[in-house]
Structure formats: structure tokens, C-alpha cells
Amino acid sequence: MFRKIQEKDKAFYINTACEFYNSDAVDHKIPLNYIENTFNELMRSEDYAEGYIFEKDGENAGYALLAKSFSQEAGGLVVWLEEIYILPQFRSLGLGGEFINFLKDNTNCARLRLELCASNTKAYKAYQKHGFEVLDYKQMIFDKKLD
Secondary structure, eight states: OEEEOOGGGHHHHHHHHHHHTTSTTSSSOOOHHHHHHHHHHHHHOSSSEEEEEEEETTEEEEEEEEEEEEETTTTEEEEEEEEEEEOGGGTTSSHHHHHHHHHHHHOOOSEEEEOOOTTOHHHHHHHHHTTOOOOOOOOOOOOOOOO
């Protein structure tokens, strides 16, 4: 089951996001205040981001973080799968795939988009299985340091 994140999920979200950012799925850690700021934005509105909690047999099993943008190339709203993190004891149960199908069926967007580390071959195969295609882009960023 997937449900929108709520204020009562704050500790679970922050702890689980910290686990995610200390895992092999990411290239680098981020400061705790970034995670806290994201939670605050999720509670403020769904303008830019949405959060979901994954549940299995009544227990919190993971979370997903979505970000929204508009793309002329895609012809409309793009929903980015910023993060999907499933606790180790709930992995290989199909929760990630179920969530992708949930998004395909319940999100009014022109494109679902994600990025992943090249070393994460298991996720790569899973996303391909769900119809995701590789974009032959190099991405570039400029991080403005915020207080």
C-alpha cells in the first residue's frame, strides 16, 4: 500500500532518508537539514514535491519522493522519481514495481523520469522492465549554496 506522507511520518521519513543517503544507491551524502527542509516542503504543499510512505502488513516499509517540473520536450508535466527507498527486510517483494505501476495509473503527467547510479544494475534492470528508456544525456548542475 502507498499513502501520502503525513506529519506523523516525520521521524520515519528523516531516519529512512538518512539511511538512503548512506547507501550505495547514491554518489554522496547530503546534510541533514536538506532532508528536514524537504519534509517541511512536503507538509507545506504538493506544488513541487510529493512524498509517499510504503506500507507492508501494517508496517512502514519505505518511502518515495517525487519532484515536479514542466517540459516542453515531453509536452507537459514531468514527475521525477527523486528517491525510492525500501527497507532491507521489505526488498524483493515487488513494492518498487507496484509503486511504479501506481504512478503510471494515478499520476496525470506526460513523463515519469528518474536517474540512478550506473553501478545500481538491479534498479536499472527493474526500471527497464517497467518501460523506462535510457536518455543519452549528460547532466550538468550548478549548486547554489543556500543558508
